[in-house]
Amino acid sequence: xxxxxxxxxxxxxxxxxxxxxxxxxxxxxxxxxxxxxxxxxxxxxxxxxxxxxxxxxxxxxxxxxxxxxxxxxxxxxxxxxxxxxxxxxxxxxxxxxxxxxxxxxxxxxxxxxxxxxxxxxxxxxxxxxxxxxxxxxxxxxxxxxxxxxxxxxxxxxxxxxxxxxxxxxxxxxxxxxxxxxxxxxxxxxxxxxxxxxxxxxxxxxxxxxxxxxx
Amino acid sequence: xxxxxxxxxxxxxxxxxxxxxxxxxxxxxxxxxxxxxxxxxxxxxxxxxxxxxxxxxxxxxxxxxxxxxxxxxxxxxxxxxxxxxxxxxxxxxxxxxxxxxxxxxxxxxxxxxxxxxxxxxxxxxxxxxxxxxxxxxxxxxxxxxxxxxxxxxxxxxxxxxxxxxxxxxxxxxxxxxxxxxxxxxxxxxxxxxxxxxxxxxxxxxxxxxxxxxx
DNA sequence: CAATGTAGTAATCGCATGATTACAAAGTCA
DNA sequence: TGACTTTGTAATCATGCGATTACTACATTG
Numbered sequence: 001x002x003x004x005x006x007x008x009x010x011x012x013x014x015x016x017x018x019x020x021x022x023x024x025x026x027x028x029x030x031x032x033x034x035x036x037x038x039x040x041x042x043x044x045x046x047x048x049x050x051x052x053x054x055x056x057x058x059x060x061x062x063x064x065x066x067x068x069x070x071x072x073x074x075x076x077x078x079x080x081x082x083x084x085x086x087x088x089x090x091x092x093x094x095x096x097x098x099x100x101x102x103x104x105x106x107x108x109x110x111x112x113x114x115x116x117x118x119x120x121x122x123x124x125x126x127x128x129x130x131x132x133x134x135x136x137x138x139x140x141x142x143x144x145x146x147x148x149x150x151x152x153x154x155x156x157x158x159x160x161x162x163x164x165x166x167x168x169x170x171x172x173x174x175x176x177x178x179x180x181x182x183x184x185x186x187x188x189x190x191x192x193x194x195x196x197x198x199x200x201x202x203x204x205x206x207x208x209x210x211x212x213x214x
Numbered sequence: 215x216x217x218x219x220x221x222x223x224x225x226x227x228x229x230x231x232x233x234x235x236x237x238x239x240x241x242x243x244x245x246x247x248x249x250x251x252x253x254x255x256x257x258x259x260x261x262x263x264x265x266x267x268x269x270x271x272x273x274x275x276x277x278x279x280x281x282x283x284x285x286x287x288x289x290x291x292x293x294x295x296x297x298x299x300x301x302x303x304x305x306x307x308x309x310x311x312x313x314x315x316x317x318x319x320x321x322x323x324x325x326x327x328x329x330x331x332x333x334x335x336x337x338x339x340x341x342x343x344x345x346x347x348x349x350x351x352x353x354x355x356x357x358x359x360x361x362x363x364x365x366x367x368x369x370x371x372x373x374x375x376x377x378x379x380x381x382x383x384x385x386x387x388x389x390x391x392x393x394x395x396x397x398x399x400x401x402x403x404x405x406x407x408x409x410x411x412x413x414x415x416x417x418x419x420x421x422x423x424x425x426x427x428x
Numbered sequence: 429c430a431a432t433g434t435a436g437t438a439a440t441c442g443c444a445t446g447a448t449t450a451c452a453a454a455g456t457c458a
Numbered sequence: 459t460g461a462c463t464t465t466g467t468a469a470t471c472a473t474g475c476g477a478t479t480a481c482t483a484c485a486t487t488g
């Protein structure tokens with residue numbers, strides 16, 4: 001095919017696969033890991049799957065993060081930072097007319113569906129309380145969210161609890177992929193409408209339907 | 215030790231390991247599986263661990279249930295049946311003075327902590343929505359709980375939603391083993407008090423503390 | 429007692445997966 | 459240019475785990 005032998009060799013590898021700085025690569029892998037851990041859970045996910053999703057080799061993932069466990073810790077750390085950042089942005093955003101802060105923050109939570117795997121990964125971490133390493137990290141993360149509601153949003157304890165509860169329900173429904181049954185099952189449709197009274201159109205648009213893997 | 219050679223042979227096996235009917239054994243394994251799946255999750259749990267907890271060999275677990283996947287399906291089916299049975303019992307129990315039905319059912323939910331692994335296993339299942347087999351089963355189970363609140367407890371949609379949300383929060387806190395930090399971390403202590411306003415003493419008593427595996 | 433069914437295990441297999449090693453290619457800088 | 463660092467992969471290893479096979483012991487029935 002190629003008239004230049006030197007090029008022929010290069011053409012053999014489908015993609016030049018640019019070299020990135022290790023920091024950039026790390027961020028890329030964290031993005032992929034969030035999606036994979038979210039879909040498969042900590043134990044169900046493989047470093048190879050993460051590597052594929054990030055476009056690098058499996059050993060490199062392990063080397064950049066030391067171990068799968070460390071990768072997961074970094075992933076939930078990152079997810080939590082994003083969550084709190086979104087909350088703080090919503091809290092600070094006084095611009096949107098007289099909408100109450102709580103409402104804005106709830107919306108921000110739902111909007112995080114767009115960050116693929118974020119809710120599912122955090123929810124998975126929250127179920128690993130008995131894990132010697134991940135358990136404590138998950139508890140710290142959960143407590144950090146609680147503190148945000150109490151100290152920054154300045155909610156009373158029972159209000160904060162109600163917020164957390166709604167959040168857990170939303171995460172559960174996302175993890176369940178209940179959206180798959182929306183429209184076909186009347187019960188689920190009703191449940192869905194009850195849980196996403198205002199954001200429904202947005203949620204249906206953002207969450208991919210069907211049997212695709214994520 | 216033994217003066218009777220025939221007995222010596224028998225003494226070699228530490229326990230006679232009574233033969234049970236396969237149905238009884240199945241129930242025993244389901245109990246063990248609930249605890250193991252709850253502590254480790256579906257992927258994290260091993261059939262060997264379940265077998266050990268049930269006091270049988272690993273191949274027997276696989277044979278009685280066909281596969282690990284089937285065992286998990288049977289486990290969540292059983293857990294859901296227990297959950298609904300507890301709810302119905304609480305609903306029917308008019309005896310306890312004028313306590314409202316919702317309150318009784320909430321208490322029943324918390325009391326199910328005693329069934330080791332029940333909340334955690336269900337919560338794990340709810341996060342497996344993208345699994346081709348377990349996903350649909352989990353959605354059916356979740357919908358069944360919803361129907362209970364709507365059709366049997368006769369709640370309005372938004373009341374039912376609030377119940378489910380509280381349930382998800384409680385399940386999360388159990389899975390997180392937040393109880394481990396109760397007392398030592400003031401934030402967590404507060405969070406705990408907000409979430410279990412009345413049942414606190416009971417919860418603290420029922421959930422084992424410390425680093426034991428389950 | 430033979431025959432058949434049932435409860436259960438030991439041994440082992442095949443495969444997936446996290447990790448390690450050894451190496452290559454591409455920058456970087458004196 | 460040549461030494462050194464950084465980014466990255468191919469090959470492979472060790473291990474854990476679900477499943478299968480082949481077998482034993484006990485129970486039931488005719």
